[in-house]
Amino acid sequence: MKRRGPEWATIFPDREVLAVVRSVPAAGRLLDVTSLLADDRIGVTFTVTPGSASESGVEPLLRAAGVEDIVPWEEAVEEPRHLALAASGKGDLHRLDTPLVLMPHGAGHNRRVGESPGSLEAASGLDPAELSHEGEPIAARFLFSHREQLERLHRSFPAARGRGVVVGDPAFDRMLAAAGRRDRYREALDVGGRRLVVVSSTWNRGSLLGARRDLIRDLLAELPYDEYRVALVAHPNVWQSRGRSQLELWLSEEIEAGLVLIPPSEGWRAALTASDVVVGDVGSVTYYAAALGRPVLLAAFDTDDIDPGSPLLEFGAALPRLTSGGVADQVDRVLRSPIAPVADLLIEHHGGSAARLRSVLYSLLSLPEPGRAAYYPPLPDLEPCPDDVTAWRVAAEITTAGPEAELRLRRHPSAAPGRAPARAATRPLVVDAEDTVVPRWDAADAWSRRRARTERDAGAWAKERVNAHPRARVAVASTGPRSALLVHRRGAAMRVHDERSQEDERPLDASLVAAAAVAWARREETWRAWHRGVTVHVGDRVLRLRGSRPSPEFDLLEEP
Structure with missing residues (x-):
């Protein structure tokens, strides 16, 4: 996007800041820091210095964050500004005709990674090879999250004495602030x-x-x-x-x-x-x-x-x-x-980096700080990531000695056999109606349909599943928030209701009923126990399932 000239401007800042981005992690850190410059007196421009392994992801990240003012690196070095910010010492930063603030893009300075792994004598961000040009420090200020980093800088690069400031860690502080979210x-x-x-x-x-x-x-x-x-x-x-x-x-x-x-x-x-x-x-x-x-x-x-x-x-x-x-x-x-x-090994001033950082930046810009407190914006929300597992192997422990039967279930995604696929394959397989892996349908020992339908539709679907897939012993379809229809391949069926406490507002999951039912069917137990009630333990949930007579088109499921 071509930059507009000053004649297009509406707000005219007094100071111009250049954020020099080397990589995706560096971009994240600089977006954190530039959020402290929310001030009509300050304009922020971004540039990307080439060479990072994640370089191709930098500009899309900046665009997604709403940054439009991204100038080419060769243009950026030709135009002096009041201050420059960088979160990596790589990329010919000495070419900038602007006072520079250099900071880490992660948790301190720990790895000796130069142009090839291990090529530096000191940790990246503390090595004179990165931090100097012709013997002089490239930055007016070196920012650190902990004093021990400052001490290592002084040992490795004595010429930088007086330029280091311990401010804490913006990324850490933003997570601390987001605890309530x-x-x-x-x-x-x-x-x-x-x-x-x-x-x-x-x-x-x-x-x-x-x-x-x-x-x-x-x-x-x-x-x-x-x-x-x-x-x-x-x-x-x-x-x-x-x-x-x-x-x-x-x-x-x-x-x-x-x-x-x-x-x-x-x-x-x-x-x-x-x-x-x-x-x-x-x-x-x-x-x-x-x-x-x-x-x-x-x-x-x-x-x-x-x-x-x-x-x-x-x-x-x-x-x-x-x-x-x-x-x-x-x-x-x-x-x-x-x-x-x-927590104190690599980070000091927990929760205090915003104030310390802003003080450093405004001092270098020769501007009085705003009267409001310094703080970072909230972390962006995550895009919804719904769970989409649609097939499970089921392990079950069944106890029938007491007045009511109890089942303890553990389900594992069938797509993750781990190191013992043969053993996992012996456990019954429950496949949901939304499953799209057609080759495993004929291996299903039970089917579930978690989206509620009328009992008539639920029955038609369940009969079709057990008829189309001869291995399947049962099919269970949801008919409401706390009810489902369980159909056995012999043609008998029963309505299943969840009678647990009303304190648990989560709807009845037909795939859990199917898991309990197929485990029960494998034991060849009488289904009459379900008429009295069966308690099912799975994860943090306790279900109390009770079977009752279905619609007239089905016989009541009673025998094994």
Whole structure:
């Protein structure tokens, strides 16, 4: 888009600020920081310095955030401004004829990554090779989240003394401020009464995705569907290397099994805020999760390029590791364990970065600060991510000794067989009417239809399913918020009502009734027990199902 000249302007700012974006993570940090410059006296222009692995995602991210004023890099270096901001030391920043403020784009400065991994002597963002030109510092101010980073800067680059300021961490503070929005983020992710497991992966071969690719499949296979939801936060470089389409192809089985892919630019902070437990690696997102007080399991922690002076090594030593096998037990254990106190390792001034940052920026702009308090805008809402699992393998424990039968169900997405597909295949398969994987329809042991229809329509559909798929023993179709019709392949049926407490407002899920019914059918138990009432435990739900006589076109289901 061609820039308009000043004759098109309506508001004429007194100061001009240039935000220099190197990568998608850097863009996120600069959008955080420029939100503090909400002032008629200040105009903000963005430019993109080339060379990042995620460069192709930068401009779309900025456009999505409402940024229209993006000038080419070669034009930007020719036009002096009052102040420049950058969140990466790479990209020939010395060419700017403008005072520069340089800051990290993640949780501190930890990795020695230059043009190739490990090429710097100190952590990226603290190495003189990045921070100087002809021996002189390239920035008027170097901003840090913790004093230990300032001390490492002084050791590695004495010429920068007097230019460093500890301000805290904007990304962390925005998550702290969003704590009260946790429920709305969980609603967008369709978590319900489940626990949200966020898997966090940085990029390269030592990352979680690079080193333990099968872990996501194992989590989906081993964590009960009705107790856990799993989401993946992958570094923007993972997305940009081959594109969203390729990533979705690689993860197609996991997505079918319920995995939520969190967008690479915005969304990761909302996902962390919504999370109950995080499985991660050496990336900043994993540290932020632990700093927020979330239980964290480290599944990969490659230290080859970590600065030996970085507190990230202490962080890695303080957290439990996720080993192979028994993934569900390890997740459950960390949820019940004390939280490691790591928030102060890389971040100071919790909740105070907005005020400190704004003070630095206005001082360099020679402007008095606005009278209102400094704060960041709310995190953007997550786009709704409805759960779309439509087929489950069912494990059941049935007790019939007492006055009422009890079933304890655990369902697992059929698309995630994990490391023991043969054992999983022995469990009954429930397939929903909305399932689109035609090859597995004939393997269905039970069918469900979760969208309510009249009893006549429900009966016609159920009969058609059991007739068309000879393996199916039962079909269950919803007929209302707390009722369903259960049809056996022999032609008998019964109405099923949920008589649980009215305090649980969630509608009766026909797929849960189908899971209970097919487990019961496999036991060859009499269906008369359902007439007295059957209690079903699944996830955080307790259903009390009672069968009654169906419409005259069906016989009452009583015998096995």
